[in-house]
Amino acid sequence: MKQIAIVGSGTMGNGIAHTFAQFGYQVNLIDINEEALHHAVKTIGKNLDRQVTKGSITIADKEATLSRIHTTADLKAGVSQADLVVEAATENIELKLNIFRELDVYAKPEAILASNTSSISITQIAAVTGRGTQVIGMHFMNPVPVMKLVEVIRGYATSDETTNQIMAVSAKLDKVPVEVNDYPGFVANRILMPMINEAITTLFEGVAGVKEIDTVMKLGMAHPMGPLQLADFIGLDVCLAILQVLQQGFGQAKYAPCPLLINMVMAGKTGVKSGEGFYDYS
Ligand code: CAA
Numbered sequence: 001m002k003q004i005a006i007v008g009s010g011t012m013g014n015g016i017a018h019t020f021a022q023f024g025y026q027v028n029l030i031d032i033n034e035e036a037l038h039h040a041v042k043t044i045g046k047n048l049d050r051q052v053t054k055g056s057i058t059i060a061d062k063e064a065t066l067s068r069i070h071t072t073a074d075l076k077a078g079v080s081q082a083d084l085v086v087e088a089a090t091e092n093i094e095l096k097l098n099i100f101r102e103l104d105v106y107a108k109p110e111a112i113l114a115s116n117t118s119s120i121s122i123t124q125i126a127a128v129t130g131r132g133t134q135v136i137g138m139h140f141m142n143p144v145p146v147m148k149l150v151e152v153i154r155g156y157a158t159s160d161e162t163t164n165q166i167m168a169v170s171a172k173l174d175k176v177p178v179e180v181n182d183y184p185g186f187v188a189n190r191i192l193m194p195m196i197n198e199a200i201t202t203l204f205e206g207v208a209g210v211k212e213i214d215t216v217m218k219l220g221m222a223h224p225m226g227p228l229q230l231a232d233f234i235g236l237d238v239c240l241a242i243l244q245v246l247q248q249g250f251g252q253a254k255y256a257p258c259p260l261l262i263n264m265v266m267a268g269k270t271g272v273k274s275g276e277g278f279y280d281y282s
Contacts, residue, residue, distance in 0.1 A: 001169055002026060005082035005107075007075065007099055009033075009040035012116050013088035015144025018044045021068040022057070022145070023173050029071045030078035037071040044069065047145060075099075076106045083108075084169065086138055088116040091241055096120060097128050104129035112162055114138035118238065119189050119245040122155035122182045132157030136166050139188065140175075142234065150177045151188050184249025189242045196239055197258055199227035203278075204260040210278045228278040231261075232271030240265045 002025065006017045009031040017029045017040070031037045048062040057065075072078045079085050085107055087099055096115065103113050113135045115125055126135035137153025150170040154163055163179060170177035180187045199213050208216070214226020223230075231239050240262065246255035264270075264277065271277030 001083040001165070003082050003084075004028070005030060005079040005085045007031075007079070007085060007087045007103070008089035009036050009071070010088065010090070011142060012140060012144065014040035014043050015047075015142065016086055016088055016116065016140055017069055018047060018065070019140075019144050019173050019175075021065045022048075022061070025068065027069045028078040028082065029069055030073070030075055031071075032073055032075075034073055037073065041066070041069065041071060047143070051145070075102055079103060079107045079111075081108070082111055084112045084114060084166075086114045086116055091118060091120065091238060093120050093124075096125055100125050100135070101128050104131060110134075112136065112165060114166060116140055119185050119242045121184075122153050123157070126155045126157055133159035134162050136162050137182065137186065138166055138170070139186065141188070148174075148176050149188070150175045151186055152177045152179045153182050153186050154179060155182045185242060185246045190246065193239060193242050193246060194255065196227045196231045196234075197243055197255075197261065200231070200258040200261050203228065204258050232277035232279055232281075235271050235273055236261060236277055237265050237270045 004020045004025045005028045006013050007030050009029050017027045021027045029037065029040060045066065048065055051057045052059055052062055085103055087096065089095055089099055096117065100113060107113060113129065115122060115137055116139055117137060118139060122135060122137040126132040129135055135155055136158045139151035139153060141147035141149050152166050167177045185193065202208060202213055203210060210228050214228050217223045217226045225233060240257050243255055243257040268274055269276045272281050275282045
């Protein structure tokens, strides 16, 4: 694999582009919004600067990484030469299905189509393409350049060959790939989101305040962020959407989102990106 296309230039998309380019791959970063692409490249530059400041890469590495990232708003042109396409668009099922229908037409027949979805079924996504054996989940964690895990999700039809190729390319990015099967929330979010939801319920029921809950989990369990800070970082709308997938997929009340989470999302308080969640970022 040499040529990678990333669809979607938000937080995850730009982090994935950054990581592939840093490890020598040619990257086409694609978004329908030119402004978003401009912003993404600026963000990648800033995140590379952090690495330069920390001494983990040189200025020359930074320049070389940026030179391997090409942006385009043209999906067809962006994916036509790719060996691997990683979709990292908004977590909306209809949007993702439409993107995969188009990718199936525009990408080379031998290309692998991966989704960075955090909870949407890979089997369902693969079913809208004519290449189900070559569709797979490649779930990176935020911040992508830092977090070691890639959750590799095998859909019902995903072949061994596709899985092996994605495990190998993830290792080349200095990540640790973990293979899991395609059931709601996979492994990461099936375990993480009930914890976050329970932290929100603990706050909702007045057991403790925001800082207290986060401090218990940070200092007591050695988590780098408390669950409420992490929820703000992930986005409360994303947390809600994943809990709804779990609730629907398993039909169990234990996954029902806390009413406080629903209210905060309805009020537009979605965490870091909106300037306010459990904490104030303004
Ligand atoms: N790009 C590149 N480097 C970055 C970065 C970025 N976006 N953000 C942070 N860094 C680097 C810093 O330069 C620093 O590098 P060194 O280790 O070389 O010093 C390192 O990461 C740590 O950063 P900071 O010192 O600024 O801050 P920190 O020590 O507080 O760590 C954190 C920040 C890595 C985000 C840490 O708080 C953490 O691990 N938080 C939990 C993150 C997490 O759980 N992510 C998963 C979320 S779930 C998800 O993504 C999937 C889903 O489906 C919802």
